[in-house]
Amino acid sequence: MGDASLSLILAFIIFTILTLGGALGVVMNRNLFRGTIWLMVSLFGAAGHFVLLSAPFLAAVQVLVYIGAIAILFTFAVMLTRSLTQISDRFTRLWWNVGGAGILFVVLVGTVILPVWGGFTPSNDILFANVADTTQLGIALVDRGSETTQGFVLPFELASLLLTAAMIGAIVIARDADDDEKGKRS
Amino acid sequence: MDCIGLCKLIFDAGVRNQELARFIGSLIGVLLVSGVPLLTVIVLIWVERKVAARIQDRIAPNRVGPFGLLQTFADLAKLLIKEDITPTAADRILYNAAPIVSFASVVAIWAVIPFMFANNPEGAIVGVDLDIGVLYFVAVASLGTLAIMTAGWASNNKYALLGAFRVVALLVSYEIPLVFALIIPVMFAGSMSLVDIVEAQSHMWFIFMAPVAALLFFTSSQAETGRAPFDLIEAESELVAGFNIEYSGMKFGMFFAAEFLHVFTNGILMAILFMGGYLGLFYQAIPPLGFLWLGLKGAVVYFVFLWLRNTVPRLRIDQVMGFNWFFLVPVSIINVILTSLILKLMQVSGFAPTNFATSNLGEMLPLTIVMLLKDVVIIAFILGRLGQEGRRARIEEQRANEALTAAAVGD
Amino acid sequence: MIPLWLYLVMAAALFSIGTFGMLARRNGVAVLMSVELMLNAVNINLVAFWRYTNPTEINGMAFAAFVIVIAAAEAAVGLAIIITVYRNRHSVIPEEASTLKG
Amino acid sequence: MSVLNEWAFVGVFLLLAPIFPALPIGIAWLLRPNKPNVLKSQTYECGVETVGDTWVQFRVQYYIYGLVFLVFDVEMVLLFPWAVAYNQLDLFAFGAGFLFIFLLADALIYAWKKDVLVWK
Numbered sequence: 001m002g003d004a005s006l007s008l009i010l011a012f013i014i015f016t017i018l019t020l021g022g023a024l025g026v027v028m029n030r031n032l033f034r035g036t037i038w039l040m041v042s043l044f045g046a047a048g049h050f051v052l053l054s055a056p057f058l059a060a061v062q063v064l065v066y067i068g069a070i071a072i073l074f075t076f077a078v079m080l081t082r083s084l085t086q087i088s089d090r091f092t093r094l095w096w097n098v099g100g101a102g103i104l105f106v107v108l109v110g111t112v113i114l115p116v117w118g119g120f121t122p123s124n125d126i127l128f129a130n131v132a133d134t135t136q137l138g139i140a141l142v143d144r145g146s147e148t149t150q151g152f153v154l155p156f157e158l159a160s161l162l163l164t165a166a167m168i169g170a171i172v173i174a175r176d177a178d179d180d181e182k183g184k185r186s
Numbered sequence: 187m188d189c190i191g192l193c194k195l196i197f198d199a200g201v202r203n204q205e206l207a208r209f210i211g212s213l214i215g216v217l218l219v220s221g222v223p224l225l226t227v228i229v230l231i232w233v234e235r236k237v238a239a240r241i242q243d244r245i246a247p248n249r250v251g252p253f254g255l256l257q258t259f260a261d262l263a264k265l266l267i268k269e270d271i272t273p274t275a276a277d278r279i280l281y282n283a284a285p286i287v288s289f290a291s292v293v294a295i296w297a298v299i300p301f302m303f304a305n306n307p308e309g310a311i312v313g314v315d316l317d318i319g320v321l322y323f324v325a326v327a328s329l330g331t332l333a334i335m336t337a338g339w340a341s342n343n344k345y346a347l348l349g350a351f352r353v354v355a356l357l358v359s360y361e362i363p364l365v366f367a368l369i370i371p372v373m374f375a376g377s378m379s380l381v382d383i384v385e386a387q388s389h390m391w392f393i394f395m396a397p398v399a400a401l402l403f404f405t406s407s408q409a410e411t412g413r414a415p416f417d418l419i420e421a422e423s424e425l426v427a428g429f430n431i432e433y434s435g436m437k438f439g440m441f442f443a444a445e446f447l448h449v450f451t452n453g454i455l456m457a458i459l460f461m462g463g464y465l466g467l468f469y470q471a472i473p474p475l476g477f478l479w480l481g482l483k484g485a486v487v488y489f490v491f492l493w494l495r496n497t498v499p500r501l502r503i504d505q506v507m508g509f510n511w512f513f514l515v516p517v518s519i520i521n522v523i524l525t526s527l528i529l530k531l532m533q534v535s536g537f538a539p540t541n542f543a544t545s546n547l548g549e550m551l552p553l554t555i556v557m558l559l560k561d562v563v564i565i566a567f568i569l570g571r572l573g574q575e576g577r578r579a580r581i582e583e584q585r586a587n588e589a590l591t592a593a594a595v596g597d
Numbered sequence: 598m599i600p601l602w603l604y605l606v607m608a609a610a611l612f613s614i615g616t617f618g619m620l621a622r623r624n625g626v627a628v629l630m631s632v633e634l635m636l637n638a639v640n641i642n643l644v645a646f647w648r649y650t651n652p653t654e655i656n657g658m659a660f661a662a663f664v665i666v667i668a669a670a671e672a673a674v675g676l677a678i679i680i681t682v683y684r685n686r687h688s689v690i691p692e693e694a695s696t697l698k699g
Numbered sequence: 700m701s702v703l704n705e706w707a708f709v710g711v712f713l714l715l716a717p718i719f720p721a722l723p724i725g726i727a728w729l730l731r732p733n734k735p736n737v738l739k740s741q742t743y744e745c746g747v748e749t750v751g752d753t754w755v756q757f758r759v760q761y762y763i764y765g766l767v768f769l770v771f772d773v774e775m776v777l778l779f780p781w782a783v784a785y786n787q788l789d790l791f792a793f794g795a796g797f798l799f800i801f802l803l804a805d806a807l808i809y810a811w812k813k814d815v816l817v818w819k
Contacts, residue, residue: 006205007707012599016607023611026630027618033339037280039630040332042611046637049607051706052599053648058640058661060321061776065665068328069769070633070672072358075335076762077626077676079351081683091621101617108609117602131652133317134378137662138784140655141777142795152659153795159666159777160802166670167770167806170677174759174766175815193704208704212711220712224719266727274740282724289720290713297712314708321779322709343742355761358768365775373782432742436727440720504818507764511816519804523797526785530793533786540786662776669773673766680762 011052018045032078040071054131216297219313223296227447231258234446234492241496262439270435275342284337285433285440291329292448298322299454300381302464302476312381319380320368323455324361327410330444331357334429337441341432349428352503356416359510360409363402366518370399370525371459374542384463386542390550393460395557398521398564400460402514407452408491409506411445415498416506450488457483517568524560532556604645612638625679629672636668763815767807774803 022042029035043066050059091097145151193211197204232247232255239246247254272281298319300312316322331354338350372378374395375386386392393400409416430441457463461483464476501509532538538553539545611634618631640661647657781796810816 007208008599011707011710012603019607020610020614023614023618023634026627026634027614027622032624032626034277034280035627035630037336039633042634043637046611046641048710049604049641050644053604053644054652055644055648055658055661056316056706057318057321057780058644058658058665060318060325061662061665063325064321064328065669065769065773065776066633067332068325068361069358069765069772070669071332072335072354073672073676073762073765073769074626074630075339075354076351076757076765077680079347079757080680080759080762081626092623094621097617097621100620101613104616105609105613108612109606113602113605113609116605126649126652129652131648132655132658134780135376135784135787136655137658138780138782139787140659141780142784142788142792144791155659155663156777156795157798157802159663160774160799162670163666163770163773164802164806166673167766167803168809170673170766171763171810171813171815173674173677173681174762175813208707209711212708213715215708216712216715220716220719262723266723267730267732268727269732269734270727271735271739273742275742286717286720286724290716293719294713294716297709313712314705316705316709341742351757351761355764359764362768362771365772369775369778369782372779373785376783376786378779378783435731436724440724443720507816507818512811515807516804519800519807523800526793526796529785530788530790534790662780665776666773669769673769676762677766680759684759 008052011048015045015048015052018042018048020045033075036071036074036078039074040067043067057134057137215313219296219299220293222301223293223447223451226450227443228258230446230450231261231443237489237492238496241493265436265439268435270437271432273341273343273432276432277340277342280336280340281432282437284333284340285437285444287333288330288337289440289444289447291326291333292444292451294326294329295323295451295455298380299458300384300463301480302469302473315379315381318378320372320378320383320459324365324368327448328361330448337433338429341429343432346429346431349431353412353429356503356506357410357412359507360406360416360514363510363514363518364406364410366515366522367399367402367406368459369522370396373526373529376541380458380463382543384458384465387462388465388543389545389547390542390554391460391462395554396460396521396525396561397558398517398561399525400456402518402521403459404456404487404490406510406514407456408494409510411448411452411491413449413491413495415494415501417495417500449491450484453486453488453491454480454484456487461487517564521564524564525557528556528560529553601645601649604641608638608641608645611635611641625682626676629675629679632675633668633672636664636671640664758819760815760819763810767810767816770803770806774799 019042022038022040022045025038026035026042029038043062047059047062050056050062141152141156143151144153192215193208196211196214197207235257236246236254247257250256250260272278297313298316300315302312334357335350335354338346338348338353341347371383371386371392374392375383377383377386430438433441457480462479463483464480466475466479466482469475469479529538532553533540537556539549542550615631615634615638618634619628622628622631643657643661643664647654647661778796778799781792781799785792785796
């Protein structure tokens with residue numbers, strides 16, 4: 001479109017640098033706390049991409065959940081399991097894995113992306129479509145589904161069940177650890 | 187006018203490059219919108235000290251300038267020329283980034299705050315009316331939590347790290363009732379845009395329809411800013427100074443400026459979410475009055491924040507946590523369930539409108555009365571339970587005292 | 598508008614970096630971080646395809662939202678396991694926690 | 700593309716917001732005296748030299764607070780769209796939302812029962 005504008009391209013480049021640079025920081029960094037910060041940089045870049053893809057709701061959720069909650073959880077976990085920042089070898093089978101990841105990338109680009117290269121030139125209908133918004137998401141989430149619409153009410157409840165299970169499971173695991181610790185001390 | 191209108195204006199004024207017009211428009215918009223918090227923070231520091239002093243029967247700064255108004259600038263000059271020590275053990279980059287992120291996260295909230303909105307978008311004054319305004323400010327505010335964590339870790343000091351851990355545990359806990367309270371206005375307005383939320387209150391403020399949610403929001407935002415009775419962020423008697431022990435000079439000042447500004451921002455948010463924002467008397471006739479009304483309502487809430495801070499003693503950390511997990515969180519969950527049930531039942535039976543902004547006072551009244559009754563019942567129930575608990579605790583204490591005296595006499 | 602394949606290449610690169618981290622890092626916490634990166638790459642793909650094929654329907658966004666939910670649950674349980682293993686054996690290296698292998 | 704227009708403003712705002720606090724810190728950096736010495740830039744502890752790296756053994760409790768918060772935060776991802784659309788939905792939507800919240804409240808009750816939320 002005529003508005004494939006400079007600022008859009010600039011924003012894409014900045015967010016890509018943030019996403020990939022942050023990701024590299026995560027896998028290369030020796031210090032896990034800094035690794036967490038890098039992870040947040042990377043996920044912030046991904047949130048930017050969501051905005052460019054006209055899904056601002058997902059972008060806000062990304063920042064809220066990852067930077068607000070998962071980052072905190074990771075820092076707590078890093079502090080609880082410290083001790084290994086001085087570990088001498090960060091990696092196992094470094095070069096094998098570098099090669100493997102490189103091959104994976106080439107395969108992904110070759111088999112998945114080449115076929116759509118140049119394809120999917122969106123028509124104006126799609127470019128200027130009224131993108132589905134949060135209200136529609138909300139309606140779909142509690143929709144039982146019909147011939148024409150897809151309902152997500154079952155995944156909606158299952159997500160809740162999954163979260164409940166995850167929370168109870170994690171509490172059971174982590175609490176036992178605390179009890180063990182107390183047993184050792186006394 | 188919001189940023190897009192500004193961009194159009196600049197485009198029409200002769201900057202014929204669309205990109206350039208957009209950039210200049212955004213730049214001017216940002217400077218205008220962020221000018222409000224940056225100017226208020228200077229006044230806020232003075233107001234905060236004056237109010238605290240009056241409550242504690244002191245006089246407060248009164249030497250520099252009339253009524254001590256210039257005291258803030260004197261302090262600023264002092265902070266500017268104060269030596270700034272960075273401990274050698276600190277992680278320099280993260281150590282310097284933390285205060286900046288802390289302050290920036292509060293300023294960024296102001297991007298979505300609507301100052302006035304006179305029926306047509308051309309007359310609106312708002313940074314930008316995002317569809318997801320509520321999520322935006324919660325998400326941006328959560329950057330502040332990460333900044334505190336980073337400050338604690340990067341100082342490489344045991345007290346700082348411990349302080350940061352406690353603070354983060356506290357902030358994180360109080361965010362749950364905060365977000366649950368936010369669901370109520372969003373549900374009423376059917377939108378997360380702050381402008382829509384204010385417009386939905388044109389006939390009835392949400393504080394009358396959901397006082398419990400308003401109280402929950404108020405309490406948890408007091409905790410989010412780390413003010414007494416939840417001021418474990420500082421807790422100077424326990425943790426030397428908490429997470430900012432290694433900071434000095436202007437960086438230290440930035441943490442404090444962020445805190446002052448955050449309190450006022452929460453007051454403004456409370457005014458927008460529950461007290462009708464810029465709506466008020468004669469607003470329809472003279473839209474610029476919206477600016478005044480918003481400021482006035484925000485200032486009232488801000489004053490209550492300060493009042494509470496200066497009269498209530500600090501709680502212990504276990505009490506703070508217990509208050510949240512065993513009181514605020516369950517109340518907020520029950521509140522959401524009850525509110526949604528009553529709202530839906532009344533909408534289905536036709537006693538409540540489905541669009542608050544376009545209804546009228548008569549249509550809103552039955553819903554408001556039922557909602558108010560529900561909240562009165564919740565509050566009465568809570569007060570009853572608290573009274574029982576208090577009586578039991580007093581009796582137990584009395585018994586323990588009697589046993590002690592008996593033992594002493596027996597000796 | 599940015600062409601679709603640029604998003605796909607970027608997501609593929611992110612996924613590959615994540616895979617590398619998951620396989621190569623020795624520390625369990627870092628492995629989990631890499632898994633988060635991979636899930637995000639998937640999410641970017643989902644949203645990109647959604648935007649470029651049928652943005653008026655909700656499926657892509659709903660799927661991405663569920664992926665975020667699952668990523669969070671995965672991180673929570675994974676970190677709890679790592680903490681427990683660390684407490685019991687004072688190690689966060691997944692390969693050393695091999696009691697179940699016998 | 701009006702959505703992107705709005706977010707261009709937010710982007711510029713987020714880019715500029717760090718400059719406001721950075722500016723006074725930068726000015727202070729120019730004005731202030733800077734005479735560090737070994738004693739001054741030591742870690743501020745009880746007057747005794749700090750031994751080793753900063754590490755205190757933290758309790759699992761912190762992790763559990765973070766965990767419960769994470770679960771509720773993620774719940775908001777699905778609950779906010781529900782709340783936004785609520786006025787347009789029927790009674791079934793209340794049932795779905797109620798079940799959703801109720802399942803999570805279960806987890807909270809479990810956490811109460813196990814006493815993991817009490818600060819020890």
